[in-house]
Every structure is written in C-alpha cells, then in structure tokens.
Amino acid sequence: MVKLPIYMDNHATTPLDPRVLDAMLPYLKDEFGNAASRSHVFGWRAEEAVERAREQIGALIGASGKEIIFTSGATESDNLAIKGAAEFYREKGNHLVTCKTEHKAVLDSMKRLERQGFEVTYLPVGKDGRLDPDDLRRAIGPKTILVSIMLANNEIGTVQPVEEIGKICREKGVLFHCDAVQGVGKIPFDVGRANVDLASISAHKIYGPKGIGALYVRRKPRVRLAELIDGGGHERGMRSGTLNVPGIVGLAKACEIAKAEMPEEAARLTALRERLREKIVRRLDLVELNGSAEHRLPGNLNLSFAYVEGEALMMAIKDVAVSSGSACTSASLEPSYVLRACGVEEELAHSSIRFGLGRFNTEEEVDYVADLVVGKVTKLREMSPLYEMAKEGVDLKNVTWAQAH
Amino acid sequence: MAYSDKVLEHYENPRNVGTLDKNDPSVGTGLVGAPACGDVMRLQIKITDDGRIEDAKFKTFGCGSAIASSSLVTEWVKGKTLDQALSIKNTDVAKELALPPVKIHCSVLAEDAIKAAIADYKRKHGTAPAATGTEK
Numbered sequence: 001m002v003k004l005p006i007y008m009d010n011h012a013t014t015p016l017d018p019r020v021l022d023a024m025l026p027y028l029k030d031e032f033g034n035a036a037s038r039s040h041v042f043g044w045r046a047e048e049a050v051e052r053a054r055e056q057i058g059a060l061i062g063a064s065g066k067e068i069i070f071t072s073g074a075t076e077s078d079n080l081a082i083k084g085a086a087e088f089y090r091e092k093g094n095h096l097v098t099c100k101t102e103h104k105a106v107l108d109s110m111k112r113l114e115r116q117g118f119e120v121t122y123l124p125v126g127k128d129g130r131l132d133p134d135d136l137r138r139a140i141g142p143k144t145i146l147v148s149i150m151l152a153n154n155e156i157g158t159v160q161p162v163e164e165i166g167k168i169c170r171e172k173g174v175l176f177h178c179d180a181v182q183g184v185g186k187i188p189f190d191v192g193r194a195n196v197d198l199a200s201i202s203a204h205k206i207y208g209p210k211g212i213g214a215l216y217v218r219r220k221p222r223v224r225l226a227e228l229i230d231g232g233g234h235e236r237g238m239r240s241g242t243l244n245v246p247g248i249v250g251l252a253k254a255c256e257i258a259k260a261e262m263p264e265e266a267a268r269l270t271a272l273r274e275r276l277r278e279k280i281v282r283r284l285d286l287v288e289l290n291g292s293a294e295h296r297l298p299g300n301l302n303l304s305f306a307y308v309e310g311e312a313l314m315m316a317i318k319d320v321a322v323s324s325g326s327a328c329t330s331a332s333l334e335p336s337y338v339l340r341a342c343g344v345e346e347e348l349a350h351s352s353i354r355f356g357l358g359r360f361n362t363e364e365e366v367d368y369v370a371d372l373v374v375g376k377v378t379k380l381r382e383m384s385p386l387y388e389m390a391k392e393g394v395d396l397k398n399v400t401w402a403q404a405h
Numbered sequence: 406m407a408y409s410d411k412v413l414e415h416y417e418n419p420r421n422v423g424t425l426d427k428n429d430p431s432v433g434t435g436l437v438g439a440p441a442c443g444d445v446m447r448l449q450i451k452i453t454d455d456g457r458i459e460d461a462k463f464k465t466f467g468c469g470s471a472i473a474s475s476s477l478v479t480e481w482v483k484g485k486t487l488d489q490a491l492s493i494k495n496t497d498v499a500k501e502l503a504l505p506p507v508k509i510h511c512s513v514l515a516e517d518a519i520k521a522a523i524a525d526y527k528r529k530h531g532t533a534p535a536a537t538g539t540e541k
C-alpha cells in the first residue's frame with residue numbers, strides 16, 4: 001500500500017532533499033558567521049561558503065558566480081529585475097513587454113509600473129500557452145527597455161521558446177528578463193544560449209529551502225539595476241541585507257544535485273507523467289489536456305475533467321495534494337487567468353486539476369492516484385446535472401443559464 | 406481551506422442524488438447557476454395532491470459546499486408544504502453547514518433552487534407567477 005497523504009503539488013513547492021539539509025546543517029550550527037565580517041575567521045568561512053555557492057548556482061545556468069545576486073526568493077527576484085531595470089533605464093524608454101500567463105510577481109510588478117507612467121504590452125498566447133515570437137518582434141518599439149517572459153509556466157507547464165525570444169531581444173537591443181523558477185534544474189537552461197540578461201530562480205521549487213532565491217544579472221554586457229532595498233550595499237549594491245548563508249548553501253546544493261541528475265530525472269518524470277495521463281484518459285471520456293503536449297515540463301500534467309468542478313474533485317481525492325484552476329480555490333470567483341489566456345472556456349477552467357510530479361513521487365503513487373481520480377470523477381459525474389444533460393444530447397451552450405456570477 | 410464536519414459528511418454521503426421525471430405533472434424542477442460560474446444545481450421535488458413535498462432529488466456541478474448545500478435542502482424540504490419550503494433561507498443553510506464567507510453563494514444557490522423548483526411546479530398547475538399566494 002502507498003503511504004498517504006501523497007504530495008503531487010511540486011509546482012507550489014518541493015520537499016527539502018535530505019542531501020540539501022545535510023549541506024545546510026553546519027551553517028545553522030557552528031558556521032554562523034556573517035559573510036560580510038572581514039575581520040575574523042567566522043566571517044571568512046561564511047564568505048567562502050557563499051562564494052562557492054555562487055559558482056555552483058552559476059554552473060547550473062551557464063553563468064559565472066559573480067553574476068548571481070541573492071534574494072529572499074523569486075518574488076523578490078522578479079520585482080528587482082523588473083522594477084530595478086525600469087527605474088535604471090527610464091531615460092532610455094518607458095515601455096515593457098510581458099505575457100498574459102506570467103506569474104503574479106511579474107504581472108503585479110508591471111501593473112505598479114503602469115501606475116507610475118510606464119507602458120506595458122501583455123502578449124497573448126496560443127492554445128498551448130506559447131507566445132508567438134512574431135508577436136514579440138512586433139511589440140518591441142523604440143521605447144522598449146525590457147522584455148519579461150518566463151521559462152516554464154507554473155500552472156500548465158508550457159515551456160516558452162526562450163532562445164528565440166532572447167535572440168529577438170538581442171537583435172533589438174532590449175533587456176530580456178526570464179522568470180526561470182519552474183524550469184531551472186528541470187530542463188536545460190543556459191543564459192548564454194538564450195541571451196538572457198536577468199533570470200529569477202527560487203530554491204524551494206528545486207528541493208531547496210524556502211526564503212532564498214537568486215537573480216542572475218549579466219555582466220557582459222553589463223546590466224544595471226536600481227536597488228529596491230537600501231542598506232549596507234551588499235550584493236554589488238543591488239540587494240542590501242545580511243546574507244542568508246544556510247539558505248544560500250542549500251540553494252547551491254539543490255542546484256548541484258539538479259544539474260547532476262537532470263537527464264535521468266527528466267526522463268523518469270516524463271514517463272511517470274505519461275503513465276498518469278494514459279491511465280486516466282484510457283478510462284475516462286471528456287478529459288482535456290491543458291497546455292502543450294510537446295513543449296512541457298516533465299513533471300506537469302494539467303487536465304480538465306468536463307462536468308466535474310475542480311474543487312469538488314480535490315475534496316474527493318483529499319489524500320492527494322494537487323491544485324486546481326477552479327475559482328473556488330481562490331476568493332476571487334474567477335477561474336485561472338492562465339487557462340483563460342489559453343482560450344480554455346470558463347467551465348473547463350473550473351474543471352481543471354494540476355498534478356505536479358516531483359523527485360520523490362513513485363510509480364506506485366501514480367497508479368494509486370490514477371485509480372482514485374478515475375473512480376471519483378465517475379462518481380461526481382453521476383452527481384452532475386451537466387453530465388446528464390450532455391449525455392442526453394442537450395447542447396449546454398444553448399441553455400439560458402439563470403445567473404451570471 | 407478547511408471544511409466543516411457537516412459539509413464533509415454531506416459531501417461524502419450525499420442524500421437524495423438522482424433524477425425525477427421532469428415531465429411528470431407532480432414534479433417541479435429547478436435548475437440554477439451557470440457552468441461558467443462553476444456552480445449548477447438541479448433540485449427536483451415531487452408533490453402530493455394535498456401539496457406536500459414527498460420526494461426530492463438533486464444533482465449538482467460545483468464545489469463540496471455546493472454539493473453539501475443541495476444535499477441538505479433535499480432533506481429539509483421533504484415532508485414540507487410549498488409555503489414551508491419557501492421559508493427556508495440561505496442563511497439557515499449557511500449556518501447549518503458552517504459555510505465560510507466565500508461559500509455563502511452556495512447557500513444562496515440552494516435557496517434559489519427551491520424557489521425555482523416550486524415555481525416550475527406552479528407553472529405546470531397554472532398558478533404562476535410563483536412565490537405569491539398558495540392554493541389553500
């Protein structure tokens with residue numbers, strides 16, 4: 001028997017890898033020095049650990065250690081990259097380009113800039129969640145200073161064509177920020193090949209600790225940012241604050257493991273994901289895959305189960321931790337903006353479930369979850385007036401529904 | 406979000422799931438909500454000659470609280486006269502199930518479903534528009 005509950009929400013966060021914890025422990029105990037202390041061995045040892053960590057993190061993304069700035073997480077990295085670049089390069093222009101399916105840390109940073117007089121273009125995506133590079137090319141104008149596009153989407157796992165995007169940005173002479181949080185350590189990503197100028201990463205999405213992240217800031221050609229936090233001038237003046245040494249060591253160890261194990265782990269997760277999908281769609285009708293079949297994170301499976309509401313399904317499989325694009329999981333009553341941007345109809349957005357497979361999921365768990373989902377969807381459909389109507393041949397689009405939200 | 410024990414209990418053992426013949430003159434059907442909003446409730450009631458609800462069935466597309474709300478009202482309306490059933494308020498449902506504020510709309514939908522089912526029955530018997538007066 002599998003052990004319950006089963007964690008299958010690895011896009012939200014990941015468990016700490018025990019090897020990461022082991023690497024961190026000395027820095028939570030005896031090695032407590034402040035990396036900025038120049039006058040004694042405690043400080044020197046902490047600084048050594050931080051510098052080693054920078055190199056390990058850089059190595060995963062093809063950067064040098066000097067290009068890594070530590071932050072409290074990717075939310076801060078996104079804020080610093082976008083607001084910091086916008087402020088620093090304001091004289092050059094006031095236009096930024098992003099995409100409708102970006103994380104809120106990007107979209108809400110853009111919204112704030114709009115209130116301050118910047119102009120932002122939000123690019124659409126196709127049904128598969130990918131943007132069209134030609135749209136990007138057309139959106140960039142003489143006043144454009146920054147393009148921010150993610151590597152991979154946190155809901156539907158769609159991988160964006162970052163190398164093409166980087167090429168266009170380089171050609172046009174605009175900065176390219178990439179929120180690489182979901183893709184880094186899972187799929188190949190190289191800041192050189194993709195011509196990325198700024199990249200956000202977060203430890204807790206790659207089996208590292210929470211509360212630590214990094215921003216890659218290109219040195220050649222040099223990218224400048226206005227700081228958001230004033231203080232002691234740490235991190236080349238871009239991010240003041242005493243460094244979180246245990247967190248940094250943990251992030252570095254997480255990067256090292258991800259780099260070493262990526263090919264096998266990606267293949268294993270892709271196989272698990274396909275097994276899960278196969279076992280579900282073979283036994284249930286009216287199941288839609290959200291996102292791209294081809295350009296997809298290995299561990300992401302996002303499915304809509306027509307005529308079943310996502311939160312009800314999550315409740316039915318409560319021993320399995322997943323998430324839903326249903327409105328009911330948020331206070332807003334609006335279903336997922338990511339699915340809506342992909343043109344998924346509202347009813348199917350309400351019916352979506354995101355399975356996020358990770359390093360510690362097993363085949364046994366996948367089989368258990370597939371059986372459970374098939375059983376519960378069948379049961380909920382027996383309870384669904386919509387399923388009954390659809391089976392009777394009623395076209396639900398022709399029904400006049402009583403109530404709008 | 407955590408669910409109350411009562412919601413969980415109804416969700417896990419929903420009462421009176423099913424379908425009555427919507428063409429039967431003694432059956433009233435209420436279909437409320439919209440798929441795009443993530444909630445659709447169908448409540449059906451079967452009414453005796455002397456105006457009592459003798460049976461009730463539901464089917465619901467919606468979250469656990471919506472399913473629990475509909476399950477609860479099928480229990481509540483059984484044995485009641487139409488007037489008594491019409492006096493069931495969404496606040497009673499919300500209170501009984503300890504619904505949090507974001508789920509109040511589920512109880513509103515349940516009240517609407519009762520009204521809609523009764524209105525449908527009255528329409529079949531030529532006493533529409535609903536919600537005013539009774540046949541007594």
Ligand SMILES: Cc1ncc(COP(=O)(O)O)c(C=O)c1O
Nearest residue numbers: 073074075103105154179181202
């Ligand atoms: C794509 C993406 N960007 C940014 C973030 C924010 O990361 P953090 O939790 O480290 O602030 C997340 C995580 O929720 C994410 O998935």
